[in-house]
Amino acid sequence: MQTPNTDNAVSQGRESGVKALSQKLVVRIAFLLSLALLPIGLVAMGQSWRALHITNDNLEASIHARTAALVAPERQALFSKIGTASALADTMGAAELSITDCTAIMQRVQESNPRLAFAGLLEPGSVSNCNSIGRRFEFLPDARSDALFANPEPYITFNPQGSASELPVIIVAYPTFSSDDVLKGFVTISFETEPLLQSDTATGPNRDVALLTFNKFGDTLSSFTPDGPITDYLPSGLAFDGFVNQGDTFFTATTQTGETRLISVVPILPGEVYALGSWGRAELQRTSAPWFTISTLLFPFLMWLVGIIVAVVSLNRLVLRHISDLGRRMRRFATYRDVETSEKIDDAPSEILTINETFEGMADQLLRDEADLENAVFEREVLLKEVHHRVKNNLQLISSIINMQVRQVASPEAVAALRQFQDRVTSLASVHRALYQEPSLTHIRFDVLLGDLVSQVNAVGSAQYRPVEIDLVLDPVTLLPDQTSPLAMVTTEALSNAFKYGGPGPDGVFRLKVHLKETTEGGTTHVRLVIENSVEAETSADSGSGLGKRLILAFASQLDADLQETETDDRYMLSISFEYQPFTPD
Missing domain, CATH: 3.30.450.20 (PAS domain)
Structure with missing residues (x-):
């Protein structure tokens, strides 16, 4: 049993099918040709109808003439x-x-x-x-x-x-x-009285006729029948006096025996004596010949049908098959970028040949332009990758130089400052390394980069804490370079501060939680980064108010982000939330 939804689907399917059929060129041409041929068809129908009437009138006149000839004696x-x-x-x-x-x-x-x-x-x-x-x-x-x-x-x-x-x-x-x-x-x-028909006359075309003469009072004067009484050849209840003072009368009637006959009444002496002829099957077939009537009335329809068939076949032969072939080749080009030649197009009209030449020329030009564009894009990508690679190498060189400088500095404060600067440079190098390694130069998987950053900072900062427990939950988040660099710097500073100012919790374990979430609400996508670490109870709350704190605020401002800090006796949490920026090419 079909549900209402199923019925609606079926109804919509039928409507779409009817609409698709009505939009076909063949259907529209057939409809327009029907409208164009309608006046001609109506004229032909009228002429056919008139021809039938003329034929019937001629037959009626012929029957009257033959009836009058038979009663001439x-x-x-x-x-x-x-x-x-x-x-x-x-x-x-x-x-x-x-x-x-x-x-x-x-x-x-x-x-x-x-x-x-x-x-x-x-x-x-x-x-x-x-x-x-x-x-x-x-x-x-x-x-x-x-x-x-x-x-x-x-x-x-x-x-x-x-x-x-x-x-x-x-x-x-x-x-x-x-x-x-x-x-x-x-x-x-x-x-x-004598017989109305002699034996030599009542043969051939007159073998099935019954004749009757009557006066103005409706009295029968004489009659003749091929066989049986005259009443068998007349309709029941026929009043002869109704034909008095009238001209020739012609009608079809059913006799008392159930036979259909043609009745012809002609005046012998107008107003005095009349003759009635009852004609049988042969004449009835002549006046109602089905083949003639059907062929006459069907002629306009056949003319319309032949016109439609000729138009549709011509349209298909000259236009539609070439358009279908051209459309198939266009779809193939759109899908596979393959310009296929066709032998069917050779006998097409000149207008379609012009369209075909235009299409093939356009397709060749598009292939050349696409090839040039692909080469340009490839060269651009190679150049950009090379730029990012060189920037990454330069930043790594700077990091190495800083490392060499650290070995020559004796002051612990100077060493700590250089190490922080080295971490920031390494963070930027990681961004450019990620851009260099990504197939797309316009998007970076920040969750992968964030994992690398956590590993780098952990490798350096966890030496002072044993053990270290890291809770890393990262959603797959793809960002543009304009958002990746500031967020990477914020992450680096936050992780550095976590290892610098954090400490083991009451259970003696240093805990670090890094969560990256992407949420969509109301058509807007937001990215939220949470970095939380354990702290020792005696650590001052103002420990993180130096340069790192100012850098975090500056980079958060670049992201137009919502920055929140939460600190308890044993926990410190930094949360940054910003709106995802989609890629909009210039």
């Missing part, structure tokens, strides 16, 4: 029969004909039109005295006929069993009026 028949009915209506209205003359006209009309099953004048009350049958004929009562007599207008309908012919007929009725606009009746013509 039906249209011609209806136009012919309506023309005949209209001419008869005008004739019946213009002349007052007897029933005999009227019947003769109707019979001649039927003889000239073999498909006519009936031609006659339907008078109010659904009675026909003038007709091609040649006898009075009464039609069955019909509410629609009564409504038409109340509001006379042409109409076309279908009767599966004609009252006169007892055959499936299409009835065309046209109102006729007398000269004084009095309704005489309806000139009625009925003709036998």
